[in-house]
Amino acid sequence: MTLEKHSKIFIIGTGTFGLSTALSLTRQGYTNITCFDRDSVPSNFSAGNDSNKIFDSPQYIGEPDLPTRIRLEAKHDWLNDEVYKPYFHPVGYLNAAMSEKVLNESSDVTNLKLLKPDAELLDTPEKFRKYLKVFTGELPGWVGYYMHDDEGWVHARDSLISAYNACLKAGVQFVFGDDGYINKFEFDSNTNDVTAIVSKSGRL
Incomplete structure (x- = not known):
């Protein structure tokens, strides 16, 4: 399946990864994104709903592996992106x-x-x-x-709210409550691809 800029994209969960993924996709030009969660932002079920998280700069030799590359990209955003930058405190x-x-x-x-x-x-x-x-x-x-260098802590909860507001501004749709509580997937019997998501309320 080819993913077009107008393709329907569902994201399950509005925690750290869900919101940052949605925001990143909007910045790449995707226009039809819906996020689902059983709780509103900041979700009580999200590990990112916390007053602080330690951020220590990646340490590596040679070509960085995937987890290190993700941390390097995160470091760049904490230092430069106006959505995240106000919530990073480089105190060492x-x-x-x-x-x-x-x-x-x-x-x-x-x-x-x-x-x-x-x-x-x-x-x-x-x-x-x-x-x-x-x-x-x-x-x-x-x-x-x-x-000293680029080490410190981030106000995780406030950065979630900031990312959520940026997503709303970019046109991302959100579904919360029982309608957003996804507890079942339906699959294509031939390809095993997901064909539908089912919420706690029974809505597809």
Whole structure:
């Protein structure tokens, strides 16, 4: 089947992937997109409905694999796209433990030392308090690394709402409630392609 710009496109779920996919498709010129979800945006069933999510820049050597490419594209949007940019807070990222032995056993730290040699070593209470003033105790044995470049957190819930509003503006249709709660698919008996979706309310 050839997908035309006016082809009917159904997206099940209006969480992080559903909304970002719908928005991306509208920007590619697709004009007939409908999203379905049992809850309105931000959905209580979406993992993206959260006040914050950590964003750490991808670390890789050579040609990035698919998950890394997705993260690189996401990083570009968090830094540049007006739909997402206001909700990204590049405050840095700190990876720490209560002992150097425990810290060094982390695969994240092993990769960090290899791929981010400019990460700042924090090995005294004063260095920790430079970035986390709430750490007022003695911090015995604590050691960690602080990364500055494009690291931080995103306000996930607000970015979902922003993407939803951008989708509405672009003409995406939304179906919520029992009509949007898709719990069954119908298939072509010969090709096994999906021919219809069925909602909890029974609507096709």
